[in-house]
Amino acid sequence: DAKTTQPPSMDCAEGRAANLPCNHSTISGNEYVYWYRQIHSQGPQYIIHGLKNNETNEMASLIITEDRKSSTLILPHATLRDTAVYYCIHAGNNRKLIWGLGTSLAVNP
């Protein structure tokens, strides 16, 4: 099974950047890194994914280390609505996603 390691919880002040780390040392060459989040009582929501280059979209930035064994999801200006559980997953195309426990991010006013 494809496993990632994330801290169980983090805090962030509203308006500051939230940097969520993830270790995926078993990632193989054709696997992408995916980030999803789950706000309380809702279904998971796709955020961003990448292979080896850094990626940015309207929600977040993804920084992947050169050896691809770890990555960081950056929420540049966290708001209270970003309070959620964040999941980091690595998988190849057409392979099922293995969900860990994620990081519970609390954004505080």
Add this chain to the structure above:
Amino acid sequence: DAGVIQSPRHEVTEMGQEVTLRCKPISGHNSLFWYRQTMMRGLELLIYFNNNVPIDDSGMPEDRFSAKMPNASFSTLKIQPSEPRDSAVYFCASSLVGGNTQYFGPGTRLTVL
């Protein structure tokens, strides 16, 4: 655009009853996934379909669970007979075939008494 639609949103039933959960994927998506989420076990993939064909059902807990996808716009997950340990939130998700960008529905919260 309509997202993934699930019904019912909440279901309370008694042990031994049949439960049917329904899902309508996003139009144009060819893959459909059924997940179960509990506090103890987190988010677990039960089964997924590509182009209406079941590909991997290794996550289905036992024969009491069955899933069908009769066409590209509809899928059901059935539990018969239901047991209290089946209480969970059941999510349906869809994606394009070969992609892992999955779009989730709002879930069905099932309580079996």
